[in-house]
Amino acid sequence: MGLHTQELRKTAQSLIAPGKGILAMDESNGTCNKRFKAVGIPAAEEYRQAYRQLIVTTPNLSNYIGGTILYDETLRQSTQDGVPFLKFIAEAGMIPGIKVDTGAKDLAGHPGEKVTEGLDGLRDRIAEYYQMGARFAKWRAVITIGEGIPSRACLEANAHGLARYAALCQEGGLMPIVEPEVLINGDHTLERCAQVTDETLHRLFNQLYTQDVAFDQMVLKPSMVIAGQDCPQQSSVDAVAEATINCLLKNVPATVAGVAFLSGGQSAEQAAAHLNAMNKQFGKQCPWRVTFSYARAIQQPALEYWGGDSSRVAEAQQRLLHRAKCNSAASQGEYSSQMEQEKAAVLA
Ligand code: 13P
Numbered sequence: 001m002g003l004h005t006q007e008l009r010k011t012a013q014s015l016i017a018p019g020k021g022i023l024a025m026d027e028s029n030g031t032c033n034k035r036f037k038a039v040g041i042p043a044a045e046e047y048r049q050a051y052r053q054l055i056v057t058t059p060n061l062s063n064y065i066g067g068t069i070l071y072d073e074t075l076r077q078s079t080q081d082g083v084p085f086l087k088f089i090a091e092a093g094m095i096p097g098i099k100v101d102t103g104a105k106d107l108a109g110h111p112g113e114k115v116t117e118g119l120d121g122l123r124d125r126i127a128e129y130y131q132m133g134a135r136f137a138k139w140r141a142v143i144t145i146g147e148g149i150p151s152r153a154c155l156e157a158n159a160h161g162l163a164r165y166a167a168l169c170q171e172g173g174l175m176p177i178v179e180p181e182v183l184i185n186g187d188h189t190l191e192r193c194a195q196v197t198d199e200t201l202h203r204l205f206n207q208l209y210t211q212d213v214a215f216d217q218m219v220l221k222p223s224m225v226i227a228g229q230d231c232p233q234q235s236s237v238d239a240v241a242e243a244t245i246n247c248l249l250k251n252v253p254a255t256v257a258g259v260a261f262l263s264g265g266q267s268a269e270q271a272a273a274h275l276n277a278m279n280k281q282f283g284k285q286c287p288w289r290v291t292f293s294y295a296r297a298i299q300q301p302a303l304e305y306w307g308g309d310s311s312r313v314a315e316a317q318q319r320l321l322h323r324a325k326c327n328s329a330a331s332q333g334e335y336s337s338q339m340e341q342e343k344a345a346v347l348a
Contacts, residue, residue, distance in 0.1 A: 115161065119164055326339050
């Protein structure tokens with residue numbers, strides 16, 4: 001048994017305990033600024049701090065959220081009252097985590113494909129983050145569907161990176177979230193997405209096995225099996241739920257601690273409906289908990305409402321909390337579109 005085995009198991013179980021999911025707020029400065037720009041918020045550290053403060057100080061967030069994933073800048077920032085975000089999050093009853101990859105870069109010799117970097121020096125960075133109080137980590141690999149892609153080279157390189165990352169995390173006491181994202185961009189069908197996700201997960205678990213990653217001390221963060229956003233034939237909620245669960249049941253070992261989906265550009269309501277259908281219809285067949293690790297599908301309505309205006313913080317927090325509550329219900333198969341109307345009534 002590894003030095004951190006018990007702690008890693010406990011971290012995984014608390015993050016995705018019944019009714020809980022993960023809030024991803026680990027946008028790099030570049031991505032955060034891009035989201036700010038789209039709604040007219042200045043691309044400045046002051047606003048990034050204010051926005052992350054808005055999120056973590058949302059009252060009762062820990063009723064629905066087991067942990068939050070931060071970016072390095074946020075991990076080193078404090079609330080306006082001088083409480084380090086890490087400390088604030090832990091005291092609010094959530095586990096702080098950290099994105100440790102350094103981004104998806106062009107894969108040499110493979111136009112249109114990416115490989116995620118960040119292994120150099122990772123052991124030392126993990127030690128620092130652990131010492132600061134982080135207890136889990138995230139690494140995102142990106143798989144693009146297109147003509148003739150993904151290539152075997154792309155799938156293998158990304159799977160290898162994820163497995164090396166996960167092994168280093170487990171050695172250093174950070175519970176790894178392993179995120180292979182098959183992008184929703186493109187005009188591919190649901191069937192093609194199913195085929196690519198199947199191969200992605202198959203190669204990933206092969207590499208995780210090769211690197212001796214302990215499955216009960218990791219959380220898988222997959223994308224859903226869904227038609228590309230430009231596909232003329234869009235998927236029904238039931239089709240997404242069925243294809244996604246079939247793909248997971250085929251490829252994800254029963255000992256994996258849990259599955260927590262990314263939202264990947266789906267609307268907030270869609271992401272909740274899909275998660276709900278999976279749990280409601282297939283929950284009993286799944287050996288792992290199936291929950292959420294959303295960024296946009298939790299944050300976007302709050303971000304748009306806030307718009308950088310300090311007088312709108314409290315109501316923006318209500319919008320954030322509402323999305324967290326909807327997804328918490330969805331993670332137990334108890335979400336319904338009626339929950340969306342309740343919010344309209346509260347905010348009217
Ligand atoms: P989205 O839910 O916005 O896809 O983000 C999740 C995430 O953490 C991407 O790495």
